[in-house]
Amino acid sequence: MDATLQYLLDLLDLERIEQDIFRGDSHPSVIPRVFGGQVAAQALVAACRTVPADRLPHSLHSYFLRPGDPGVPIVYTVDRIRDGRSFTTRRVVAVQNGQPIFHLSASFQVHEDGLEHQEPMPEAPDPETLPTAEEMLPRFRDRFVHESVVELLLAARRAVDIRYANDPPYATPGQPRDPRSKVWFRTNGKLAGERDDPMLHICLATYVSDMTLLDSVLLAHGRGGWTVGDVVGASLDHAMWFHRPFRADEWLLYDTESPTSQNGRGLARGRIFTQDGKLAVSVIQEGVVRVPRSL
Template sequence: MTDTADPNPADRLVALLDLERIEENIFRGRSPDEHLQRVFGGQVAGQALVAAGRTTDGGRPVHSLHAYFLRPGRPGVPIVYQVERVRDGRSFTTRRVVAVQQGRTIFHLTASFHRPEPGFEQQLPMPAVPGPEELPGLADELREHLGELPDALARMTRRQAFDIRYVERLRWTTEALSDAEPRSAVWMRAVGPLGDDPLVHTCALTYASDMMLLDAVRLPVEPLWGPRGFDVASLDHAMWFHRPFRADEWFLYQQESPIATGARGLARGQIYDSDGALLVSVMQEGLFRPHDAPR
């Protein structure tokens, strides 16, 4: 599909999350052929959560998910999502989802849904950062440093479903990282409206949560943009959803990495709305294998 035929990346994201129901608990998702080495993990996680949510009554929003990336998915090949209805209790609903591609399990997810109920509230404050209107968009910042963008990079920014604005200017050289801490923060929102289905917004944010969280791990050792010294792969992913939100409104994704060792790095993130309410907490571990490491 060309950019001319479908110019709105937000519409493409909604379509990507609109799974085909094959059987009562079996769904099929598209996997666009984007000429990537493997399917983007956020796509698989978002589609798996859609499959889980479509087997609930809709009155219980998801409050947590825990997932493992088991094998790389192949772009251009459909993915089948098999849902197990583990439990339907009075307050909580549990679903387990297995993603299968060409007969091989590539991913599995467990999601828990909670009937809304009252309770006390407390949270740590959102960090003080510039607002998104004060920051350049990703494409503008890249052009400022690179000049005319290579075709592949220009196409990537045009097709990006989220407007991304880094709170700190992108780190461009290894020298600039000499005292860099493993922390990063970005403002994000979908580039267009995503409709009014709360599950779509939850799954769209799940998609977005995998886009750059592991960047916090490697900030002290290599620039965000440029040649990479590591093969990077997500190993697992966990999220806790605290409050309702819209993924087509600005949210701050604050990220940090407490540790990297043994070719694995751990990252955690907090997602806030523009008023400072904590919406989502995220944890992810990734593999960081040097290109010259024995296989």
């Protein structure tokens, strides 16, 4: 297992400080605040720690309330809202310095058989034929606002292998494109032993789901994002539905699109498919997408 993946797994292995209270650290971020996917994944881990193992998350709904400080531990308090025969509901509040920074509600369900259908998986190139972050990012070094951005982005991609099926927004700033993005992703190493837990695979997908979701908003307007310096952005709310079993250490296709943006906000929705075409997860997020006044 790659050392950076081990570090990410350790980051998600929260310290229990009371029955329903947990504490987590943060890793250095490419921006001076806690990465939203990290706090969402840790909050879901906290909720999972209070739920029987036979019940997996089927949905989560969350709000990002304040920027998190990467240098300060985050305390997660879980409220046991309901334990029913089929469904379990948990509410989690993430706190730093006495202030809530994130709020999550998650619902869990025991497995049951039922009606099944799904949308077909869109066409996408074989992930093994696409460039890795190490191969792609240095090509665009001159597009970024600071030389250090490439190294910071590479560090953020070492635990998870992310490969773009089409050019990312920072590759073509100033050129509006179809507001749709596709990336393949998987962890940089296999999960085995006690780490091979279905809940952990779900929490890892939650972590990755916040990485590229707003790309589709940027593409519609020919913006390169914060890396290019033509947009200021942040996640506002984030919702996910987990439909079918999947593994985060096997290739997953993240197909995202943006139906609209307005009033300094952009809406993006995504679908995560397994490599054999099963729709595993649906995602919707609204984020702040502002053009700096100097532009």
